[in-house]
Amino acid sequence: MRIFTGLAIGEGIARGKAKIYRHTPIVVERKRIAKSQVKREHGLLDQAFQRARTALERRKGNQLEGEALEILETHLLLLQDPTYITSIKEKIEDKLINAAWATEEVTEGIVKTLEASDDELFRQRTIDINDIGDSIVEHLCGKSAHPSLVLDEPVILLADTLLPSELFSLDRSNILGLSLDGGGLASHVAILARGLNIPTVIETQLASHVAEDGDDVIIDGIRGEVIIRADHQAVQNVTERYNAYLEHEAELLKGASLEARTKDGKRILIKSNIQTLGELPFAEAEGSDGIGLFRTEFFFMERSALPSEEEQFRIYKEVLERVAPRSVTIRTLDLGGDKVVSGLNLVEENPVLGFRAVRFCLEHQDIFLTQMRAILRASPFGKADIMFPMVSGIEELKETLRLFEIAKRQLKEEGVSFDPDLQVGTMIEVPSAALITDLIIRHVDFISIGTNDLIQYTIAVDRNNQKIAHLYQPLHPGVLRLLKGVVDQAHGMGKRVAVCGEMASDPHHAVVLVGLGVDELSMGPHALLKLRKIVRSLDLAAAQSLVEHLLTMDSSVKTEQAVREWMHERFDDLTIR
Ligand code: PEP
Ligand code: MG
DSSP: OEEEEOEEOSOSEEEEEEEEEOOOOOOOOOOBOOGGGHHHHHHHHHHHHHHHHHHHHHHHTTTOOHHHHHHHHHHHHHHHOHHHHHHHHHHHHHHTBOHHHHHHHHHHHHHHHHHTOSOHHHHHHHHHHHHHHHHHHHHHHTSOSSOOOOOOSOEEEEESOOOHHHHHHSOGGGEEEEEESSOOTTSHHHHHHHHTTOOEEEOOTTHHHHOOTTOEEEEETTTTEEEESOOHHHHHHHHHHHHHHHHHHHHHHTTTTSOOBOTTSOBOEEEEEESSGGGHHHHHHTTOSSEEEEETHHHHHHSSSOOOHHHHHHHHHHHHHHHTTSEEEEEOOOOBTTBOOTTSOOOOSSGGGSSOHHHHHHHOHHHHHHHHHHHHHHGGGSEEEEEEOSOOSHHHHHHHHHHHHHHHHHHHHHTOOOOTTOEEEEEEOSHHHHHTHHHHGGGOSEEEEOHHHHHHHHHTOOTTOGGGGGGOOTTOHHHHHHHHHHHHHHHHTTOEEEEOSGGGGSHHHHHHHHHHTOOEEEEOGGGHHHHHHHHHTOOHHHHHHHHHHHTTOOOHHHHHHHHHHHHHHHHGGGOOO
16 A cells, blocks of 8 residues: 555545556657668658648648637648658658658757747747647657547546646546646646546655556545555545545535625625536535636637637526526636647747736737627626736736727627626736736726736746745735735725635635635635635634734744634634645
8 A cells, every 4th residue: 555645636535446647758769771661661751741631631620710720721731841751751761760760850950940040930830840740750650749548437547747638638527536746736737626526636746656557546635645555444544534524514515505704794705716617516506606717718628629709608608697696707718828729829938927818819819809709798698797817017908908899899780789787807916917906907897816826926936836836825925915915906996806816715815815805705616615604703803913913924934824823723623724
């Protein structure tokens, strides 16, 4: 038996057979060949080009639009370019090496030439050339650059890392539990796993290296343990813990319909974050006050082509109808960073600081307008708010709002109705925006603080990087000061403040947010019941004094310790931490 301890994500317990998934990059087979084999290698190369072309043609028929289609056509052109294949054939012949090796060398040569070019457009083409080179090599070697994973029976998936898109590409009903060697509490894959209600443990370091396919594995998503080849005693302990957890949950459920109001009377809205429609029943069952963050990009990631206006309209309409009369804050596309979609050219050296969210949407106005139109069209079917992610300054916000006005004008001209009172908000998740909240807020109805990114950018700590996870400190004095500034500025202008980052779902951090004056907390549905109970037992004045005390401290060690003690005195019965 081996036990790995990590961070518990999707609460719950799962037991099943292990399936290991590790990202091993493709290793090109390099072979010297005899002169007599040249013809054969040429033939294999022709075949690989043909297969790559056929695969692209098939994807092209898949209703691609916009840039996705452009990229695909560029790739097709490259594949049809006779100089590329001829150079590879010459390399095979001259150096007497196999086709995969020659493809690798020729592709690298082209990439180097393009990289040295003064022309930005040429430099950008290197990604396409590399992609095409990889796909030819894949066809030659008969394997994929990323090992493909098909789950045809229920398993416990143990991976080194997992991209959100990979999690989406899998049959989720066959993932009983998930263990990731890496992670990050605020990483998107963790948020997704929690949203999908998959018992998950992250940051297990080596679990995927120690387990083998078929091993009996238990994921303890309550305590944060992965138990490989569990013995009888371990199974019994986990079962007892699980039963206690279920009892505790049943107790909390009794409070699902109660208002979250502090003891001294401040109403705090407790809302849900969702990524998929599948999460709505949980939000409903746990008495959510609405949806505070609908991350729409996951719909884009789930499909091989960008969803059309009609398809998006139907999705937004369904969510609005199901949640009505409570409101749904629909966030426009936040692609980029670790949320990449096949077909869109989003590979960058520094993606988290790169072409993300509104930056991407403002460059792809067709995609942005389509989404805004779909949201507006759906708005009469419930209570919709629209929210823009990653705004970093006023020009960006104004340009975004200008496009929003265009979307409205278009619909008016077409005689299509929409809710004229639809509220417009922006996320505050970039420090530059946080510092000018008073200026930003003049242009919008509300703000929602995305603490996941705000912490990442304030402390300059990658939210997905396990090596520096200890620096990801929500109660860092710098973060607290920034948050206080945001709340005070927004309230000074009479606007409401929500938080939709993971801080809202952690009781220790949520009390601080309430003490800072935040009006609304939005979180994964799993945390709603616990947070409602905490708010109802909370004295706002006491939380405010706690915050005042924290703001005098100079380190996260001290703030964390102070909050832990404060919570321990008040909420020891909540089995938190
Ligand atoms: C955030 O950054 O806190 C947030 C809610 O957005 P996301 O997690 O989708 O980046
Ligand atoms: Mg964010």
